[in-house]
Amino acid sequence: MAEVHGLWPAGKGSLAEVRKPCIRPACRACASGQKHPAFILSIKEGGRRRCLHVPREMVPVLQQAIRNGRRIEQLLSRTAGELLQRYRQARDRGGSRRSGGE
Numbered sequence: 745m746a747e748v749h750g751l752w753p754a755g756k757g758s759l760a761e762v763r764k765p766c767i768r769p770a771c772r773a774c775a776s777g778q779k780h781p782a783f784i785l786s787i788k789e790g791g792r793r794r795c796l797h798v799p800r801e802m803v804p805v806l807q808q809a810i811r812n813g814r815r816i817e818q819l820l821s822r823t824a825g826e827l828l829q830r831y832r833q834a835r836d837r838g839g840s841r842r843s844g845g846e
């Protein structure tokens with residue numbers, strides 16, 4: 745699986761941009777309703793959803809990791825199909841000598 749080597753770091757989750765108010769008094773961004781953009785990573789841990797705050801500089805890293813994770817999932821689906829295909833081919837080759845095979 746040489747293809748997977750280039751796909752690290754990889755992760756699974758979803759990144760969302762939210763707008764949060766701050767605690768500063770008389771903040772212009774908050775008063776205007778603009779608030780402050782923040783990124784949240786939503787992940788599943790043991791069937792439970794968790795939301796984690798993401799520092800701005802980590803956003804591109806996580807976006808790439810999530811893309812890599814999806815790519816790896818696609819590759820894994822393909823290898824599962826290939827395993828089955830290889831098994832069938834080997835079985836059919838071996839079975840051609842038998843009479844009345846399945």
Ligand SMILES: [Zn+2]
Nearest residue numbers: 766771773774
């Ligand atoms: Zn504010």
